[in-house]
Amino acid sequence: MKNKKYFSLHAHFYQPPRENPWTGEIGLQDSAFPYDNWNHRIFMECYLPNLYGRIKNYKGEILETVNNYEYLNFNFGPTLLNWIENEYPYYYEKIIETAKRIKEKEGFSNIIAQSYNHTILPLDNFQNKVIQILWGIKDFHLRFGFYPEGFWLPEAAVNEDVLRILIDQKIKYVILAPYQIKNIRDLKTGNPVLRKDSSPCIFYDKTPQGEKIKERNIAIFPYEGELSRKAAFEDITDNSSSFASAVSSFYRENEENGLVVLASDGETYGHHKKFADLTLSHAFKYELAKRGIETISLSKYLSLYPPKNECELEPGLDKEGTAWSCSHGVRRWKGGCPCGDEGKYDTLWRVPLRSAMQWLSAVADDIYIQYAPQYFSNPQKADEEFVNILTVKEIDNFFASNLKEGADRKKAALLLDIRKYSMFIFTSCGWFFNDISRIETKQNLKYAAKISEIASQFGFKGIDRVFSSILEMARSNFKELSDGKRIYENEIVLSSMTKEKAAAYLAVITFFSAKKERSNNIFSVKLNKIEILKNKILIECDLSENICGEKNSYYIEAENSGDSPLSFKIKDLKTQETFSFEASSYPEEIQKELINYAVCMIRSENIETLERMFYSYARLPELNPKITFYNFETVVSELKVLFSQIAAVKFKFFLFDPSEDNFKKLKEICDYARKIKINASIENKPDITALMPAFCSYLYSQKPSRQEAAELCDLLSYLGLKDFLFHAENYLLELKNSREAEEKAFIN
CATH class of the missing domain: 3.20.110.20 (7-stranded beta/alpha barrel)
Known part of the structure; x- marks a missing residue:
């Protein structure tokens, strides 16, 4: 054999x-x-x-x-x-x-x-x-x-x-x-x-x-x-x-x-x-x-x-173990080896970074050990079963079997979070690369800042000072960034925000991602009412904290004024308390995201002007028939830019409301552009690619017919939206497989 x-x-x-x-x-x-x-x-x-x-x-x-x-x-x-x-x-x-x-x-x-x-x-x-x-x-x-x-x-x-x-x-x-x-x-x-x-x-x-x-x-x-x-x-x-x-x-x-x-x-x-x-x-x-x-x-x-x-x-260099991506035992994640230095960077920052994280983790563990018995009937069991919440959202069942009678569920949830984040700060990517300023390390530091915030709610004040003093020894390879302490205090700590600011942000990104509801491992947001005015979006929404179960209802005004790209006014509908803040008060990465949304608002509000310009430019060759269309180089260039802007807005309108009328409007502008031989695509940018989950939701929930999906594929191909086309082709393949399976079952 x-x-x-x-x-x-x-x-x-x-x-x-x-x-x-x-x-x-x-x-x-x-x-x-x-x-x-x-x-x-x-x-x-x-x-x-x-x-x-x-x-x-x-x-x-x-x-x-x-x-x-x-x-x-x-x-x-x-x-x-x-x-x-x-x-x-x-x-x-x-x-x-x-x-x-x-x-x-x-x-x-x-x-x-x-x-x-x-x-x-x-x-x-x-x-x-x-x-x-x-x-x-x-x-x-x-x-x-x-x-x-x-x-x-x-x-x-x-x-x-x-x-x-x-x-x-x-x-x-x-x-x-x-x-x-x-x-x-x-x-x-x-x-x-x-x-x-x-x-x-x-x-x-x-x-x-x-x-x-x-x-x-x-x-x-x-x-x-x-x-x-x-x-x-x-x-x-x-x-x-x-x-x-x-x-x-x-x-x-x-x-x-x-x-x-x-x-x-x-x-x-x-x-x-x-x-x-x-x-x-x-x-x-x-x-x-x-x-x-x-x-x-x-x-x-x-x-x-x-x-x-x-x-x-093999025991490894320090007899602590070995790994596939470090030839020095496990030193890549604690310091003492050049792995990941790209031949030019100093990796000594890894030593104080791990020391700082170990110190903070010990504080978090002490808080859990000290306070968890007040809230959980068996703290070890609660620690082990917390993953049930993270994975399948079995929140009520978890608290029914773990929370002591009469215990404060919100405080209990904070203890669970401090355990989670005390492990998240050790995610391996934070040490893997060449500098403490990498986004992977900054992410771990955000979890560290969250631990400090939770610890303060249990009376542990000022632990940031000790933590950042250890980080000060973690020198960055880039002089302008100095060290871990400077990065932590100038960037990471400033990332924190109140629940009201989080609510405004979540409501806005839910709206701009063409959804009515959004859920993650911390919050769930539901948009109950949306009104779009000139330079302003009005939203009534519910925000639920998934683990502790607390729910708030808010009225939010997001205004795109001349002074600031998106400013917010938010009212808690239960307490009637109001808050106001600018986009500039958010962390830098969120500011950039909000600016993108402000641009989207401006473009959408001016869609009629853009269309008038497009059709006016397009008629110029008709008024001058003796001149070849492509001799109007400036006009053609302008038409391509305008078409890309208009098509992007109409495509978004379709995703926000995938009605037959909105699809028809998108198809009309594309058909006209094809007629005058304008080959322009929608620029693939984050505000477009972020809509792909909503597009897939449309495909698999509303289930367009094979013909409708084929027409959509044709438009997506013309618009150069290859990623969206990939999703639509997958949907067509699923329809084909489903039909073949039905035919096979019928024959059998």
Whole structure:
């Protein structure tokens, strides 16, 4: 019997928590242009294309689609899934359905869990290690409905304590770099074994005396290091044939049921490497099979071929553990190594940053330990089950089983938040890159500022002073930024805001994202009444704090005056208390977002003027028939600009109210532009791309007919809105698949 060749590509899909702890929203991130934030950009470049992989002919026509998640071994970080679920619920459900279907069909799952917010587990204190792993497992079970067999360790960072906790939780396997394991020995003979492929080894827990505890074990799959490096940093993903050939080259002759594991960031396939998602689709469907290679989940392989060898862990440089992205143990996340310095930056800032975070975390833990018994019947149980709120919003059930009778739910919610943020400050990205001024580190510092704010409500005043004094030792590589203290005090602390300011901001972004309701892990907002006047938007809304359950109703005036782009007046409809503030009082990233909305207001209010100008310019060639149209270079240039502005407004009007009349108005201006041969597109900018969730909501809730969707695709193609076109094409593909399934069921 011919030996089989098995291949498993593990894709680690993850984004850190990016949400502002005062609003629950990510906000505008300039560096993600033309998208509104990095989650959205990477979703459109990677996570979504892998759900609808295209196989095309030489004309670019779609021949078939491939769901790459059916072939991958993969994990999704919980904080990323939270975002996808909120913004794109249909696609979120499709990912969940894919994993469930594979589990039901194969009997094994190709998706595994991950610790909650990507901390470096070997560096966490014991309580946080346990909670990070428990939350990751619970989050997985709540979403997918079954228990995970495997577990992805952030940055593949591991030590024996981490594996012991995973063994406690009945996890069957992890994936590590080959250089993270040592002393591979044959289970039967005890003889040393030279690693030949990615087949699993077994790790045994030991007693303090060094004796193996046979019943306490976990399998370790060592990925193929050279192949994984090539996928991440070379060009083997440029086409499917090259990719499949590269995979094939790692099988050894006469190898019995050989396994090759490629492990990499999932973002490699489409984000880091453009079109690598298409490479995977064609390779999975055709090229790997041509070479006799079968894709397999690691759970299935482990069941078919139990480990023949055992191994131990490399202890790491400081005997704290190892990771796949640091050759100095885990120093990249605590200081003492040059990883990530790009050959020119000083990374000494990492040492005081971790010291500051550890000090603040200890304060937060002390507050929880001291006050939680006053509010929770079992503080440890409440800590472990808080993820039920974060994942499936089981808020009332959580408090019914955990809150002491008569205890203040709002104060209890603050204690839960301080525990969450005391782990969020250790999200690994904060240390990964070259400077303390990076947005990833600033995000961790925002969570630190929120801890300080909550602590003050329990009587712990002034902890910011100690925290920032430690940060002062974290020197930035950029002289104008000085150090961590200056960044924290001049930027981060100023990000805080009152609930009223958060309400005004959330009401405005809900309106401008073409929604009536919006929800995140902190707030839910519902727009009850909207009135649009000249230079002004009037909104009545309800704002609910999701965890504590407190609800406020507000009347908000957002005015675009000559003095300020968007000023706000807000009245609490219960207390009748009023507040006024300018856009300039918000943090800088929110100011930029509000300015974008002010521009949108101006453009919308002047749509009739823009249209008059457009048609007046367009008639100039008609009045001068002897002159060729394109000799009117200035006119043509103006027409393109005007058309782009008008089409953007009319497209937004359609998304705000996807009526037949609004679609007709959009189509009319496009048809006229086509008639006079104006080839201009809507500029892809954050105010446009931010509307894609609303567009998808329209597609999958209002369900336009096949003909309507086809007409929409034609318009989107003409307008150059490729991302929106991708969504519309996906919708058409779903209609086609649904029709084919119905026809097949009818025949059967």
